[in-house]
Amino acid sequence: MNDVSQEGLLDWAGPIAEGALTTLEIAVLSYAIGLVLGLIGASARLSPWAPLRGLATAYSTAVRAIPELLLIILLYYAGSQALTALTQALGLPGQVAISGFVTAVGVLAFVQGAYMTEVLRGAILAIPKGQLEAADAFGFSAWTRFHRIVIPGMLPNAIPGMSNLWLILIKDTALISVIGFSELFFTVQQAAASTRAQFLFYSVAGVIYLAMTLTSTALFARLERYVRRGQPANEEG
Amino acid sequence: MDFSWLNDPFYQSYLMEGFINTLLLIAVSAVGGLALAVALAMARLKGPRPLAWVIHGFTTVMRGTPLLVQLFFFYYGVGRLLEGIPGIQESLIWPVLRDPFFYGALTFILSVGAYSGEVIRGALLSVPAGEREAGRAFGLSPVQVFFRLWLPRAIQTCLPTLTGEMVLLLKSIPLVSTIAMMDLLQAANIIRDEMFLVYEPLMLIAGIYLAMTVVLTLVLRQLEQRFPGMRPTRGRRLIPGRA
C-alpha cells in the first residue's frame, strides 16, 4: 500500500494559506495582549512601590534571558495545567479543555509582554522630563497625564522597538509548531513530508514569512512617519 | 519536584554530551558568523554594486524568515539536494555532510553573518575617514589600515550591540534539537520521555542557559573594558576641544 500522496504544491496551497491565516491571527492577538502586558509591566517597573518594581523586573529579566523555545515548551504545559486547575478551582463543571489556540496565544503574549516592557520603559524614560513636570504643574490627573502626555510622547520612541518585536513575533510563531500546534510551518512540514518535495515547500515557507515581514516593515515605517508628524526632522523625540 | 534523575550517570552522560555540543556549536557559529559579517560588511562598502545588492538581498531574507524554517530548509531542503549529487556519498566530506552539526553551524553562521553584518557595516561607516587617511599617510598598507585601525575602531563602537547579538545566538541554539542534533534540549527531552516529567528537565536546561547568558555577558563586558577608549577618560582630554 502506497499511502504517500503524489499531491503537489497546488493541492497544498489551501491548507498552507489557512496556516498562514492562523499564524497571523495568533500573532495579532499575542501582540495586542503582549502590548497591554508591556504597558502594565513598564508602569510597574517605573512605579515608586518597590515590590511591584521587583516583580516586573524579575518578569522581564527572566523571560528575556531564557531561550524562546524552552519558554514556549515550559509555558505551554505549565499554562494549560494552570488554566485547567484554575477553572476547576472556580467550580466549573466537567473538564474544561483549553484549546491549543488559546494556550499558544497566551504563551506568546506572555513572552512578548516581557520584551515589550523593556521597549516601552525605555521609550517612557526618553520623554523629556519637562513635559511631565509641566503636566503636573497644570494639575493633570495621573490618568490624564498618562493618556495625554505619556503615551503620545512615548510612541515615537517606541515604534522602532515595537516594529522589531512584531517581526520577531511573526518569526517566533513558527516555534509553536514544535509543540504540534498547526500553524503555517507545521502545515508546510506536513506538505513537505507527504510530497517529498522538501526544498520546494521550505522555500515556499520562507517566501511567505518574508512577505509577512516585508509588508510589516513597510506598514510600521508609515506608522512611524505618522506618529512623528509635527516633530522637527532630526529630533529623536 | 523530582530531580532524582540528576544522579543517574545514564542521564548525566546525555546532559554532558548535549552541553559540549552546545558549547562547540556556539563557538563555531560565533567565530564563523563574525568573520562572515566582516566580509559581508566590507563587500557591501567596497565591492561592486551588484554584489552589494545580492548581499542586501541575502541579509533581508535571513532577517525576514524564522530561524527554524532556515534550519529545516538547509537540513532537509538543501541537504537533500546535496546528497543527490552522484559520488558525494563516498567522498571524504560525507561524514560532515550527513551530520546535523554541520547544517546547524551553517545556518547559524549565515544568520549571525546577516545580522552582525548590518551592525558592523554601520560601525565601519561611522569611523571618521580622517583616521584611515592618517594611517595611509603613515605608510600603512590598506590591509594594515583595515586590521589595525578601521576594524578595531568600528568594533569598539558596536561592541555592546555585538554582545546583544551573541546573546541572541545563544538563545537560538536549542532549535537544533529539531534537526536531530544532541544538544541540551534533546538531552532534556530524553529525560522527559523516560521519566515522564514535564517541568524538571526543562527547568534545569533553562537554568543552564541562564548561567551561560550571565557568563557570556560578563566576559564580553570585560572585553569591552579592555578596548582603548571605552573606559571614561580621567582628567583632561588629550587635545582640548576635539571629541
Added chain:
Amino acid sequence: MKNNLLTAAALALLTFSTITPADEPLKIGISAEPYPPFTYTSADGGWSGFEVELGLAFCEAMERECEIKPTGWSGIIPSLKAGRIDMIMNSMSITEARQRVIDFSDPYYFTPGAYVAAKDMTLTPPDDLDGQVLGVQSATTNATYTRRALRDSGAQVRLYDQAEQVNRDLLSGRLDVILADQIAMLELVERDAAEGFEIKGTAPHHPAYGDGVGIGLRQDDDALEAELNEAIAEVLENGTCTRLSNEYFDTDICT
C-alpha cells in the same frame, strides 16, 4: 467597570475553550505528526490510517461519538492528563514506565521493532552496528530500547521528533540504519523511494517494548476503560480489526 472587564475576559476565554461533560464526543488523541500507515493525513486535512479507522470502529461499538484530535506526540501524555484528549490511540506500547502515569486498555495489536538498512549492507543487528549511524524517533519504545540495549553496540544514535524525518534521512543516506515499528517499516520498504532498502531483522523482546499496543487512558477514568475494553473485545471478535489489518498490512496483527 472593572467587573465588566473581568467578566468579558472570562467569557472570551471560555468561548475559545469547551466544557466537556460526559455525553460530549470523545477526543481520540493521535500524533499530529503523520505515522503512516497507522495515521496519516492528506492535503484536505482528513485523517485516515489503520488506527484512525480502528478507533472509529471502537467508538461505534461503544455507541459514542468520537473526534480525532491531532496532538504533538512528545506532549501527548501531558495532554491526556490535562484533559485535552480523552484517549491516546497511536501505536503506544504498554510499558511499565508508562503505566506509572497512565492506564491502558487491553492491547489491540502487537508488532516488534524492525531494523531497516540498505540492501547491499550486510547487517545482522545488533552485532554489526558498530560505527553505524542509527536513527530512531524520540519518545518511542524503540528509542528507549536503543538507549538501554544498544548503548555499547558502538552505534551513533540520532533522535528525531517525527517518524517521517527518520525515514527521510535513511532514504537520503544520512542514516545507515533505523529502528522503528515493524509494520511501519513494512510499509516503508514498499515505497518506490525505498527500493534499495530492506528489513534486516527485528529487535528481541525487551522490557522497553512492553506487552503490545494499547489505548492510553487517564488513571482515574475507569468507566471509559471498562467501556473501551468491551468495545475492543467486540471489534477483535467480530473480525473488524482483522479485516482492517489485512487491508492495510496484508497480515493480521491484532492480538
